[in-house]
Amino acid sequence: MNKIIKFRIILWLILLIAIxxxxxxxxxxxxxITYTNNFKKFNYFIGEITPKERSKKTDEGFLIFKDPVxxxxxxxxxxxKGKITxxxxxxxxxxxxxxxxIELGILADKNVxxxxxxxxxxxxxxxxxNSWSLIKKDNLILLQKFxxxxxxxxxxxxxxxxxxxxxxxxxLKNKYVITNYKKSTDKIEINIPLKGNYIFYTYVKDxxxxxxxxxxxxxxxxxxxxxxxxxxxxxxxxxYNKNIEDKTNGTNGEKIFLEKEGLFIADLPEGxxxxxxxxxxxIITNKIITxxxxxxxxxxxxLAQYNDKINLFTDTQEVKFSTINPDSLxxxxxxxxxxxxxxTYRQISVKSEKQVGEIILEKGDVIVSGNxxxxxxxxxxxxxxxxxxxxxxLDKIDYILADYNFxxxxxxxxxxxxxxxxxxxxxxxxxxxxIISTPFLNRMESDNRGIIIxxxxxxxxxxxxxxxxxxxxxxx
Amino acid sequence: MKKYLMEIFYVLTASMIIxxxxxxxxxxxxxxxxxxxxxxxxxxxNGMVILIFNKNEIDN
Numbered sequence: 001m002n003k004i005i006k007f008r009i010i011l012w013l014i015l016l017i018a019i020x021x022x023x024x025x026x027x028x029x030x031x032x033i034t035y036t037n038n039f040k041k042f043n044y045f046i047g048e049i050t051p052k053e054r055s056k057k058t059d060e061g062f063l064i065f066k067d068p069v070x071x072x073x074x075x076x077x078x079x080x081k082g083k084i085t086x087x088x089x090x091x092x093x094x095x096x097x098x099x100x101x102i103e104l105g106i107l108a109d110k111n112v113x114x115x116x117x118x119x120x121x122x123x124x125x126x127x128x129x130n131s132w133s134l135i136k137k138d139n140l141i142l143l144q145k146f147x148x149x150x151x152x153x154x155x156x157x158x159x160x161x162x163x164x165x166x167x168x169x170x171x172l173k174n175k176y177v178i179t180n181y182k183k184s185t186d187k188i189e190i191n192i193p194l195k196g197n198y199i200f201y202t203y204v205k206d207x208x209x210x211x212x213x214x215x216x217x218x219x220x221x222x223x224x225x226x227x228x229x230x231x232x233x234x235x236x237x238x239x240y241n242k243n244i245e246d247k248t249n250g251t252n253g254e255k256i257f258l259e260k261e262g263l264f265i266a267d268l269p270e271g272x273x274x275x276x277x278x279x280x281x282x283i284i285t286n287k288i289i290t291x292x293x294x295x296x297x298x299x300x301x302x303l304a305q306y307n308d309k310i311n312l313f314t315d316t317q318e319v320k321f322s323t324i325n326p327d328s329l330x331x332x333x334x335x336x337x338x339x340x341x342x343x344t345y346r347q348i349s350v351k352s353e354k355q356v357g358e359i360i361l362e363k364g365d366v367i368v369s370g371n372x373x374x375x376x377x378x379x380x381x382x383x384x385x386x387x388x389x390x391x392x393x394l395d396k397i398d399y400i401l402a403d404y405n406f407x408x409x410x411x412x413x414x415x416x417x418x419x420x421x422x423x424x425x426x427x428x429x430x431x432x433x434x435i436i437s438t439p440f441l442n443r444m445e446s447d448n449r450g451i452i453i454x455x456x457x458x459x460x461x462x463x464x465x466x467x468x469x470x471x472x473x474x475x476x
Numbered sequence: 477m478k479k480y481l482m483e484i485f486y487v488l489t490a491s492m493i494i495x496x497x498x499x500x501x502x503x504x505x506x507x508x509x510x511x512x513x514x515x516x517x518x519x520x521x522n523g524m525v526i527l528i529f530n531k532n533e534i535d536n
């Protein structure tokens with residue numbers, strides 16, 4: 001064969017192989033692929049850690065010095081599971097914290113900015129492994145101060161007093177019963193407006209679950225401002241759902257008052273119920289009227305614009321306040337002490353050892369959050385077991401139940417992984433958003449100390465090409 | 477030599493067209509792994525060398 005023809009064939013073969021190679025990487029026929037970013041050069045799949053105000057690139061990797069930070073993952077096609085592995089270490093000048101909790105989350109709902117959080121490292125658990133009795137069953141671990149249970153099943157089937165248990169990354173169902181409960185004879189009216197989404201607990205016994213919500217739509221952003229009202233039983237089962245569609249979708253900033261939305265469910269068995277109002281920040285709940293005695297808001301409340309004093313009660317041991325509105329800067333009274341909310345976009349946190357405390361705000365448009373519940377009167381209920389957080393006091397705790405994998409140690413570095421169901425996560429054109437939560441870093445005021453992320457690796461698993469083809473023909 | 481350069485030129489031209497079409501249909505299918513600008517630079521250099529060969533042939 002002529003030399004030039006041989007050369008031509010070789011060149012076109014190279015092009016064909018290159019095209020096949022790129023198609024192979026796009027299709028991922030085996031259904032499994034791993035991407036790694038060590039932050040030394042641009043990586044299309046795993047984005048850099050942001051924002052710059054809380055992280056910076058160093059020779060060793062990305063230094064995180066404030067909480068929280070984010071990164072993105074671009075997938076070439078649909079996958080079902082994503083295992084994210086972080087290789088990290090504490091910077092040399094960082095003093096060891098006893099409550100060093102590092103968590104990773106994936107954006108599950110963009111409307112309410114809700115992340116599904118998984119643990120990477122929990123030093124509270126790590127430090128107790130040598131001093132408390134440890135029982136392991138798959139990823140589930142039980143730590144006992146005094147060994148009273150032989151296995152995890154006997155613990156779950158025969159739970160001790162709830163105040164002696166703390167949980168972590170595990171949902172332990174608790175049939176919360178209020179002894180001597182008497183239903184309210186009067187209607188409770190909450191006239192303090194709430195912004196966006198919120199979740200609250202309520203209690204029902206021989207009565208109708210009855211709530212009236214008065215919503216308004218600020219029409220400030222361009223998204224549809226739909227509202228979902230979900231009711232869950234104590235087991236976590238969804239027992240009621242109502243979707244209120246946004247028919248106007250205005251973006252002109254014109255406030256529209258929506259019709260009253262009634263929630264009315266009869267014949268419910270006695271127990272605690274969780275009600276979720278899922279809405280974006282354009283939706284204001286101006287008023288809630290209920291015949292239920294208890295209404296306790298879980299973890300976070302965005303008190304909307306309100307020009308009068310607001311009294312709140314909470315069982316949270318660390319309450320956090322923040323505002324984005326300069327007009328809402330104010331003095332806050334928490335558990336009788338005065339604190340100044342004097343900067344926008346900055347969270348102030350106040351700690352207390354009290355079981356239930358009062359919070360007094362001069363005005364609204366403030367986000368109040370904490371690991372507990374909030375109520376507008378002293379009658380607050382919290383069916384949840386205590387969770388391990390930065391402020392945990394283990395003196396009165398005898399048991400820790402957690403779904404947790406201990407991080408591995410490799411030279412100076414630690415390697416920890418978290419697995420996520422990508423079908424339940426929010427993605428935009430195959431792009432997922434992740435959060436790295438390191439609340440203990442917020443106690444420091446230095447941008448030279450923190451966690452150094454050396455490497456992020458993502459292992460994606462999904463259907464193989466063969467399975468995709470079979471599915472395609474099955475569905476036809 | 478010129479014949480070989482011409483062959484490379486044809487393949488590079490085809491590569492650029494095919495890769496651009498693939499990028500239009502599936503964004504970042506190529507760019508995620510390979511910067512097409514390098515292909516364009518190589519294609520231009522190759523074309524310039526061919527033109528120099530052509531000029532020398534005409535001059536001779």
